[in-house]
């Protein structure tokens with residue numbers, strides 16, 4: 811499986827959770843008032859700090875863990891704004 815595949819798959823799951831809102835889903839809880847957009851923004855801020863600290867300490871596993879947390883919460887944010895990976899890809903492609 812390529813990196814692009816797993817990103818697409820996780821985004822699809824996020825979109826599904828947004829629509830079906832299962833009770834036991836962390837992702838779904840972010841789309842309800844219970845947590846909401848502010849929780850996602852706070853998480854992104856915390857995780858960015860944790861990523862910087864992990865990088866300073868050269869903790870490779872921790873760097874990967876924090877980077878994955880950031881990517882997941884960033885995908886949730888894109889979905890909250892009714893955006894998707896195509897928006898991200900086209901922005902990156904425009905810079906080449």
Ligand SMILES: N=c1c2ncn([C@@H]3O[C@H](COP(=O)(O)OP(=O)(O)OP(=O)(O)O)[C@@H](O)[C@H]3O)c2ncn1[C@@H]1O[C@H](COP(=O)(O)O)[C@@H](O)[C@H]1O
Pocket residue numbers: 820823827834835836837838878879882
């Ligand atoms: N990639 C993720 C993912 N990354 C992080 N998280 C959750 O985000 C929350 C916060 O992450 P943290 O690392 O900060 O968690 P923590 O250890 O509680 O740390 P603190 O809150 O104590 O700081 C935790 O509850 C994690 O489980 C995620 N929850 C879900 N996914 C993906 O979303 C899919 C659907 O998940 P559900 O919506 O839960 O079904 C999963 O199969 C995964 O692919």
